Amino acid sequence: xxxxxxxxxxxxxxxxxxxxxxxxxxxxxxxxxxxxxxxxxxxxxxxxxxxxxxxxxxxxxxxxxxxxxxxxxxxxxxxxxxxxxxxxxxxxxxxxxxxxxxxxxxxxxxxxxxxxxxxxxxxxxxxxxxxxxxxxxxxxxxxxxxxxxxxxxxxxxxxxxxxxxxxxxxxxxxxxxxxxxxxxxxxxxxxxxxxxxxxxxxxxxxxxxxxxxxxxxxxxxxxxxxxxxxxxxxxxxxxxxxxxxxxxxxxxxxxxxxxxxxxxxxxxxxxxxxxxxxxxxxxxxxxxxxxxxxxxxxxxxxxxxxxxxxxxxxxxxxxxxxxxxxxxxxxxxxxxxxxxxxxxxxxxxxxxxxxxxxxxxxxxxxxxxxxxxxxxxxxxxxxxxxxxxxxxxxxxxxxxxxxxxxxxxxxxxxxxxxxxxxxxxxxxxxxxxxxxxxxxxxxxxxxxxxxxxxxxxxxxxxxxxxxxxxxxxxxxxxxxxxxxxxxxxxxxxxxxxxxxxxxxxxxxxxxxxxxxxxxxxxxxxxxxxxxxxxxxxxxxxxxxxxxxxxxxxxxxxxxxxxxxxxxxxxxxxxxxxxxxxxxxxxxxxxxxxxxxxxxxxxxxxxxxxxxxxxxxxxxxxxxxxxxxxxxxxxxxxxxxxxxxxxxxxxxxxxxxxxxxxxxxxxxxxxxxxxxxxxxxxxxxxxxxxxxxxxxxxxxxxxxxxxxxxxxxxxxxxxxxxxxxxxxxxxxxxxxxxxxxxxxxxxxxxxxxxxxxxxxxxxxxxxxxxxxxxxxxxxxxxxxxxxxxxxxxxxxxxxxxxxxxxxxxxxxxxxxxxxxxxxxxxxxxxxxxxxxxxxxxxxxxxxxxxxxxxxxxxxxxxxxxxxxxxxxx
Amino acid sequence: xxxxxxxxxxxxxxxxxxxxxxxxxxxxxxxxxxxxxxxxxxxxxxxxxxxxxxxxxxxxxxxxxxxxxxxxxxxxx
Numbered sequence: 001x002x003x004x005x006x007x008x009x010x011x012x013x014x015x016x017x018x019x020x021x022x023x024x025x026x027x028x029x030x031x032x033x034x035x036x037x038x039x040x041x042x043x044x045x046x047x048x049x050x051x052x053x054x055x056x057x058x059x060x061x062x063x064x065x066x067x068x069x070x071x072x073x074x075x076x077x078x079x080x081x082x083x084x085x086x087x088x089x090x091x092x093x094x095x096x097x098x099x100x101x102x103x104x105x106x107x108x109x110x111x112x113x114x115x116x117x118x119x120x121x122x123x124x125x126x127x128x129x130x131x132x133x134x135x136x137x138x139x140x141x142x143x144x145x146x147x148x149x150x151x152x153x154x155x156x157x158x159x160x161x162x163x164x165x166x167x168x169x170x171x172x173x174x175x176x177x178x179x180x181x182x183x184x185x186x187x188x189x190x191x192x193x194x195x196x197x198x199x200x201x202x203x204x205x206x207x208x209x210x211x212x213x214x215x216x217x218x219x220x221x222x223x224x225x226x227x228x229x230x231x232x233x234x235x236x237x238x239x240x241x242x243x244x245x246x247x248x249x250x251x252x253x254x255x256x257x258x259x260x261x262x263x264x265x266x267x268x269x270x271x272x273x274x275x276x277x278x279x280x281x282x283x284x285x286x287x288x289x290x291x292x293x294x295x296x297x298x299x300x301x302x303x304x305x306x307x308x309x310x311x312x313x314x315x316x317x318x319x320x321x322x323x324x325x326x327x328x329x330x331x332x333x334x335x336x337x338x339x340x341x342x343x344x345x346x347x348x349x350x351x352x353x354x355x356x357x358x359x360x361x362x363x364x365x366x367x368x369x370x371x372x373x374x375x376x377x378x379x380x381x382x383x384x385x386x387x388x389x390x391x392x393x394x395x396x397x398x399x400x401x402x403x404x405x406x407x408x409x410x411x412x413x414x415x416x417x418x419x420x421x422x423x424x425x426x427x428x429x430x431x432x433x434x435x436x437x438x439x440x441x442x443x444x445x446x447x448x449x450x451x452x453x454x455x456x457x458x459x460x461x462x463x464x465x466x467x468x469x470x471x472x473x474x475x476x477x478x479x480x481x482x483x484x485x486x487x488x489x490x491x492x493x494x495x496x497x498x499x500x501x502x503x504x505x506x507x508x509x510x511x512x513x514x515x516x517x518x519x520x521x522x523x524x525x526x527x528x529x530x531x532x533x534x535x536x537x538x539x540x541x542x543x544x545x546x547x548x549x550x551x552x553x554x555x556x557x558x559x560x561x562x563x564x565x566x567x568x569x570x571x572x573x574x575x576x577x578x579x580x581x582x583x584x585x586x587x588x589x590x591x592x593x594x595x596x597x598x599x600x601x602x603x604x605x606x607x608x609x610x611x612x613x614x615x616x617x618x619x620x621x622x623x624x625x626x627x628x629x630x631x632x633x634x635x636x637x638x639x640x641x642x643x644x645x646x647x648x649x650x651x652x653x654x655x656x657x658x659x660x661x662x663x664x665x666x667x668x669x670x671x672x673x674x675x676x677x678x679x680x681x682x683x684x685x686x687x688x689x690x691x692x693x694x695x696x697x698x699x700x701x702x703x704x705x706x707x708x709x710x711x712x713x714x715x716x717x718x719x720x721x722x723x724x725x726x727x728x729x730x731x732x733x734x735x736x737x738x739x740x741x742x743x744x745x746x747x748x749x750x751x752x753x754x755x756x757x758x759x760x761x762x763x764x765x766x767x768x769x770x771x772x773x774x775x776x777x778x779x780x781x782x783x784x785x786x787x788x789x790x791x792x793x794x795x796x797x798x799x800x801x802x803x804x805x806x807x808x809x810x811x812x813x814x815x816x817x818x819x820x821x822x823x824x825x826x827x828x829x830x831x832x833x834x835x836x837x838x839x840x841x842x843x844x845x846x847x848x849x850x851x852x853x854x855x856x857x858x859x860x861x862x863x864x865x866x867x868x869x870x871x872x
Numbered sequence: 873x874x875x876x877x878x879x880x881x882x883x884x885x886x887x888x889x890x891x892x893x894x895x896x897x898x899x900x901x902x903x904x905x906x907x908x909x910x911x912x913x914x915x916x917x918x919x920x921x922x923x924x925x926x927x928x929x930x931x932x933x934x935x936x937x938x939x940x941x942x943x944x945x946x947x948x949x
Contacts, residue, residue: 340947350935355943359925380941387943400945483945644884644896669906669919682936688918693905695882697918700901704934705921711940722924726937730930731923737908739920745934753902753917757876759889774873780909780916789910804889812899842890845876846899849917857907857916861876 049104051097057104059092065106065119078119094140098149098166105149107140112151114169125149125169127162148172152198161198175212197225197236197245209236209247211258225261228254237276237284239307246284248273253286255309265309268295284309344400345713346387348378349730353389353398355484358720362732365398367486372396377507377608383516383536384435388489390509390518395489395502402435402447404481405456407474412441418467419492419535423448427460430480434464436537440493444474447485456480492537500539500549503529508608512569513589515549519567520608526563528552528577530590546592565656566608570619574634578605578621585634599634606654607661609709612672614665614691620672622661624649627674627689627696640689641696648696652676652685664710666723669735673723675707682706682728700752704729704745740792740855750852756811758844759804762865769868772800773837775845780857781826790826792854794847800840811844825856839868878915880905 048058055075056068067075094107102117105125112125141150143163151162163172175196195213209225228249235248238258245258251272255265271292277285288301298314305311345362347354352369356362371394372378378391385401405423410416417423421434423446432448439445456462458479464472491499506529507520516536519528532538533547541551562579569575575586577596581604588594603623605611611621617632626641626648641648654661654676662675674687684706686699701707706728715721722734729745741748762770775798781790797820801807810816818838823829845863849856877895882905884896892898907916929937 342945342947344943344945346941346943347929347937348939349937350930350933352929352931354929356925359927362925362927362929364929374935374938378939380939382941382943385943385945387941398943400943642886644882644886646886669904671904677936688904690880690882690905692913693880693882695880695896695905697882697904698901699918701921706936708936708938709940711942713942720924724924724940725921726940728936729934730928730932730937732925732927732929732937733921734924735919736922737911737919739922740917742921743923751902751917751920754900755879755903755915756897756899757879759892759898760876761890776873780907780912780914791909791916804892808889808892808898844899855909855917855920857909857912858878858914862873863876864873 049095049097051102052099057095057097059095059106065104065115067119076119078115096140096142098142098146100146101166103166105140107151112140112149112164112169114149114166123169125151125164126171127151127164128171128174142166161196197238197247199236199247207249209245209256209261211245211261225258226256226263235273235276237278240278246276246278248276248286251292253284253305253309255307267303267305267309267311269303270294271301283307283312342716343714345711345715345724345732346380346398347711347726347732348372348374348380348389348391349726350374353387353486355398355400358715358717359732365484365486368396368398371486377520379508379510379608381509381511381516383511384534385483386536388509388516388536390506390520392505392507392522395506397436397485397487397489399447399485399487400483401449402483402485403432403450403456404483404485405432405446405448405462405476406444406478406481407446407462408443408477410437410439410441410444410474414466414468414470415472416440416466416493417446417464417472419537421464421466421472422451423462423464423472425454425456425460425462425476428454428457430454430456432456432480437493438487438490440495444493445487447487450480490537491539492535498540499537500541502539503527508567510567510569510575512575513572517567517569517575519564526552526579528564528567528575546589548591550590562604565605566611568611570613570617576611576619578611580604581624583621583623583630599630600628600637603628606649606652607656607659610661610663612663612665614672615667620663620665620689622649622652622654622663622674627672627687640694644696660708662707662709664712664723666735667712668723673707673710675710677706677708677728702742702744702749705731705733705742707733741852748852750850751855752848752850753856754846754848754850756808756844756846757861758799758811759807759842760844760863760865761804761841762800762839762843763841763867765867767870769839769841769871771837771839771866771868772798772843772845772863773835773866774862774864775834776860776862777823777832777834777847777858778828778860779823779825779832780859791856791859792849792851793822793824794849794856794858795820795822796834797846797848798834798838799844799846800838800842802841804842807840807842807844811846814846827859837866841871878903878905880913880915 050056058066065078069075096105104115106113114122116122143150149164162174198210199207201207206227206229208227211223211225237246243258244255246255251270252266252268256263269292271288271290275287284305286303291299291301293299300314302315304313342357344355344357351372351374353365354362355365372391376392381388387398389396417434423432431452432450434448436447437444461475466472503521505522506518510517514534515530517530521527529551532549539549541549562582564577564579566578577584582601583599584596585599586596603625606622619630621628626639628637628639630637659676659678664673666673670691672689676685682703684701688697707725709726712723725733727733762772777796779791797817799807799810800818819836821834823832879895879897881895902918904918905913907914908919
């Protein structure tokens with residue numbers, strides 16, 4: 001139940017508007033809606049209350065009860081005269097709605113009327129008016145068991161408690177205080193209906209707390225539980241175990257013994273308390289209309305305490321509802337994450353698999369330590385939450401999705417769980433769909449997807465029915481273990497007779513059409529192998545069905561023929577075979593009409609990994625002809641470097657036995673990154689092919705940061721989403737928007753960046769030289785305070801020679817510079833125009849920065865050419 | 873006055889030096905058309921290499937990261 005604490009609802013009878021003594025926004029909303037002209041019946045309203053549905057009831061000075069819904073729209077107006085009388089009074093002392101029956105209790109001076117939810121009079125409560133005439137100051141409550149209306153009559157020389165049935169208003173009992181000059185304050189009846197609490201205030205404003213078991217009618221309350229010199233005392237609440245009572249005393253909440261009133265605990269809220277709720281057995285919530293600074297220095301108007309008044313929380317209520325049963329602000333419903341998966345990065349380094357969901361959580365997969373050989377070719381591929389590892393004779397699975405069961409007594413023969421058998425724990429009730437088992441009898445590990453929240457426990461009997469309708473039953477030797485797992489990649493149940501075998505040595509693994517494929521078998525380098533569809537444990541080739549495992553020499557789609565350099569799939573449409581001197585592709589299901597087609601018989605793939613796909617389905621590969629783009633759907637190909645850099649392949653001199661090449665599509669920067677690293681020493685050659693500008697740009701990195709492999713990682717945290725680069729020194733790196741140097745492992749390294757403009761012809765007259773001058777260089781960024789976006793200084797060097805080729809060579813070799821000047825950034829700076837001139841027939845302007853922690857951008861570069869003297 | 877634009881078409885060594893195509897360069901290194909300071913196609917120094925993770929996954933042996941991939945894991949029941 002959510003309780004909406006609008007503090008003490010009351011009426012401002014000086015105006016014609018309703019005033020909730022509550023929060024300003026509610027008040028403002030109410031007054032703005034209920035303009036006095038709109039509801040004249042509300043004149044001199046004297047009471048307001050609300051029901052659990054949020055409807056409001058207002059008692060008007062002319063004896064009307066008007067009801068509004070939670071949006072303050074008029075629901076009904078019940079005339080009071082004729083149907084029932086309010087005794088001619090225009091004043092309602094208190095009004096409330098019973099929380100379960102929706103009865104409306106209206107207390108006037110002398111009567112307590114109970115109306116039903118339709119506004120019809122049900123009954124008048126029987127009140128002992130002769131003894132307790134001061135109804136004008138009466139507060140009313142509904143008892144904790146909802147069975148009684150309880151009246152606390154205040155004022156005069158005595159006060160009293162009156163209990164009436166909510167069924168018919170009959171008097172259950174009444175109790176009084178007859179101490180002269182004391183004023184009744186409030187009352188609290190214990191939930192059990194056996195006793196209650198009551199405060200009274202004397203003329204010196206001391207407040208006395210009383211406890212009583214219910215005496216005979218008219219008897220006095222008799223057990224004083226303590227006196228507080230502070231005022232208030234208007235809230236009393238018995239603790240859940242009835243041994244103590246919480247009262248407000250001044251700005252403090254005090255817990256007193258229910259036996260003798262001893263102060264057990266006290267806490268100064270710093271503001272007068274307007275409500276106390278025991279939200280749970282040991283949680284006490286205290287409310288104030290205004291925010292106060294409590295004894296811990298915290299500010300708020302809601303505090304939550306443990307039973308010993310140790311503060312658990314301070315908060316500000318605002319107009320948020322509180323859930324009394326939960327003991328906390330009812331926070332707006334925040335939809336749960338829509339993500340039902342996580343991404344992990346998996347990396348192989350130093351003979352071990354590392355994995356993490358973020359940059360900060362990369363950790364060893366402990367079972368994999370020294371399980372692989374990173375000095376040998378190695379590839380990874382994901383299939384159904386598992387990563388398959390091909391590393392020569394090392395064939396492993398890093399399983400991140402399955403649960404693992406262990407038994408020592410698997411019965412062999414017909415009773416082994418087949419793949420997709422549903423196993424059930426006899427004790428736990430847990431269920432699991434079998435994915436893989438590593439033995440066919442005896443000790444066996446069973447891996448599968450658990451489909452229940454219940455988990456398997458040690459010692460329980462697990463049963464199921466396998467695909468041959470044979471009963472499966474075994475006892476677990478240990479409780480279920482959660483992923484990740486690391487185990488050898490074998491055929492199902494390690495049963496090669498039934499499920500075939502993986503090739504002995506494989507360097508390549510890939511996934512296509514739900515099959516796990518392998519290749520780069522050193523014994524059969526032209527061969528490729530695909531597992532059964534959706535079953536990476538079945539390598540029985542040539543079965544009579546379309547999902548059968550298949551190898552490249554016994555199917556509709558036969559072997560490639562050429563030596564395979566790398567095999568890579570694209571979606572489920574193609575598998576491309578990049579060979580030494582040719583390209584082929586498999587399309588369709590190789591067991592059902594699939595075919596292998598030639599893609600290019602004039603060029604081969606330069607090295608494993610020398611390929612990537614862009615976001616438009618184009619394939620990029622460094623071939624023996626250059627950087628080639630195979631258009632989407634193999635609609636053609638274009639050599640991207642044959643015109644701009646015919647000697648690219650010759651200059652690369654790529655040796656796949658000593659070097660590694662990696663191509664990566666950078667989806668953030670829209671380009672293809674080409675990395676070549678020499679395995680022995682980490683020396684690197686790199687190119688960036690910019691897909692936006694269609695240009696090739698050489699790059700060089702520190703040896704420690706040489707790139708051996710890449711993976712685009714879509715992390716849960718966008719800050720970790722990046723094209724991750726596997727470095728030579730065991731660090732994972734990325735291209736950074738803020739880094740102005742390269743991370744070289746132990747230290748940052750300056751980026752030596754430069755670009756030459758030219759050769760620029762300086763003359764068209766064969767007999768005269770020209771001069772290049774008035775070079776006006778404007779760097780990127782503003783002129784004012786430097787920001788991260790501002791360019792650092794650029795060193796400008798001007799070369800001029802007799803021939804274009806010579807001036808380019810001078811620029812490349814940085815020799816025979818005619819003039820050099822440092823242009824300080826950002827933007828236009830003093831001296832950004834170089835007035836000196838360089839004479840020759842061809843010129844080059846070279847811009848450069850090789851300073852650590854600096855970067856630059858070019859905004860504008862102008863120059864002029866003038867005719868010079870005769871050629872000497 | 874003549875204006876020179878950053879060689880967005882990149883490295884070019886496929887023609888005579890005297891007829892170097894527009895927007896190309898015969899000599900450049902560590903520059904890209906999209907500058908890294910403000911992500912504008914005006915040309916500038918390439919982005920720097922920074923550690924994606926501060927964790928040395930070679931365990932201090934200084935050994936290369938030889939392979940990587942990502943794996944998707946469906947949330948457990």
